[in-house]
Amino acid sequence: MSFLDSEIWIQLMTLIGEVTFFLILGMLLAAVALAIIAAASITRGKFYLPQILIPGMVLLEGLVKAFCKLLGLDDKDLITFFITLRNTMNTKAFSETPVEQRAVFLPQCLRSAQCPANLTPEGLKCRNCGRCSVGENTAWLEKRGYRVFIVPGSTFIKRMVKKYHPRAIIGVGCLMEVKDGIDMSDRIGIVALGVVNLKDGCVETVADWGAVRDAAMLGIKHSSDPVDFHGPAE
Ligand code: SF4
Numbered sequence: 001m002s003f004l005d006s007e008i009w010i011q012l013m014t015l016i017g018e019v020t021f022f023l024i025l026g027m028l029l030a031a032v033a034l035a036i037i038a039a040a041s042i043t044r045g046k047f048y049l050p051q052i053l054i055p056g057m058v059l060l061e062g063l064v065k066a067f068c069k070l071l072g073l074d075d076k077d078l079i080t081f082f083i084t085l086r087n088t089m090n091t092k093a094f095s096e097t098p099v100e101q102r103a104v105f106l107p108q109c110l111r112s113a114q115c116p117a118n119l120t121p122e123g124l125k126c127r128n129c130g131r132c133s134v135g136e137n138t139a140w141l142e143k144r145g146y147r148v149f150i151v152p153g154s155t156f157i158k159r160m161v162k163k164y165h166p167r168a169i170i171g172v173g174c175l176m177e178v179k180d181g182i183d184m185s186d187r188i189g190i191v192a193l194g195v196v197n198l199k200d201g202c203v204e205t206v207a208d209w210g211a212v213r214d215a216a217m218l219g220i221k222h223s224s225d226p227v228d229f230h231g232p233a234e
Contacts, residue, residue, distance in 0.1 A: 031060045035067030042073060042081045047088070054089050057082075079179050083194045086182050087215075090168075093191040095219030097168035099145035104170045104216065105157055106150050107177060109205045110134050110197075117150065123160070124150035137209050141216055157181065167191060170215050172207050174200035193218075 003009055034056045041048045057064060061082075068078050094102075108124055111117065112131035117124040128135030138148045149160055161169075168191040171181035178194035185192035193215045199206035 027060060027063065030056060031063035031067050034060060034064045035071055038064060038068055038078075038081060039071045039073055042077050047084075050088060054085065057085060058089075076175065079175055080196070083175070083178055083182060083196065086186075087193050090191045090193055091218060094168045094193055094215075097191060097219070099220060101165075101167040102145075102169065102216075103147040103149065103160070103164065103166040104141050104212070105160075105172065105181070106134060106138070106148065106207070107173045107197075107205065108150055108152055109201065109203055110172070110207050111150070111204075113203055119152055122149065123156060124152055126150060132204070133207070133209060137207070137212065140213065144216060144220060146216060157184070161188065161190065169193070170195060170212060172212060173197060174205070 034053060037048050037053050041053070047053070065078065065082070069075075110132065111124070111126075111134055112129075114131055115124075116129055116131075117126050119125075126135050126138050128139055134150065138150075141148045147164060147166065149156070151157060157171075160166075169181075169185060170193050171178055171185070172195045173181065174197050178196050182192045182194050195208050195211045195215060197205050198208045
């Protein structure tokens with residue numbers, strides 16, 4: 001009689017099967033519970049049980065998203081919620097990162113349609129001409145030690161990350177840009193905070209500069225106020 005026919009082997013396989021079954025069942029139940037908490041948080045505009053939601057999302061994000069969709073949650077609400085959740089999860093690590101190791105990425109659509117900035121290998125170089133709010137805010141961020149980039153295209157961020165190795169970034173943009181940026185940062189091990197534009201579109205979009213500055217000041221000065229990353233563009 002071979003080992004594969006032995007009682008020990010059969011018992012071992014049965015045990016593995018049972019453990020796997022209960023693990024999957026446990027994961028599904030946990031994902032349903034997390035989706036319900038997320039749905040309640042989104043519909044009431046309040047973060048419920050973040051101490052459960054945050055670690056749960058790290059383990060089961062894909063499943064939770066699927067259940068949230070089954071619960072009828074709107075894609076936009078769901079993405080906004082997950083950006084806020086990610087921001088909350090990343091706030092501590094971001095605060096602990098020295099400002100010299102941080103960077104800010106701004107989308108070029110924030111510029112005035114008459115922007116005279118030149119395109120360089122380091123992105124668009126703002127001349128602080130006063131035609132839009134990018135100039136004064138870039139100067140404000142740079143004064144606090146940030147490396148600020150105005151992003152001319154999709155591969156630019158990866159190129160600058162490869163060149164300057166920031167450990168933490170603030171990404172500004174429309175809802176999907178911010179979400180994709182946070183996902184990309186997660187994949188490459190960078191702490192990211194996302195700030196969604198107040199007005200999106202292709203030209204002369206409007207950033208939530210208050211939220212950008214609040215995020216930028218994390219860990220730089222003590223603030224007891226929670227950071228409000230605000231919602232997406234209307
Ligand atoms: S302030 Fe900067 S980004 Fe805005 S229009 Fe002038 S040069 Fe362009």
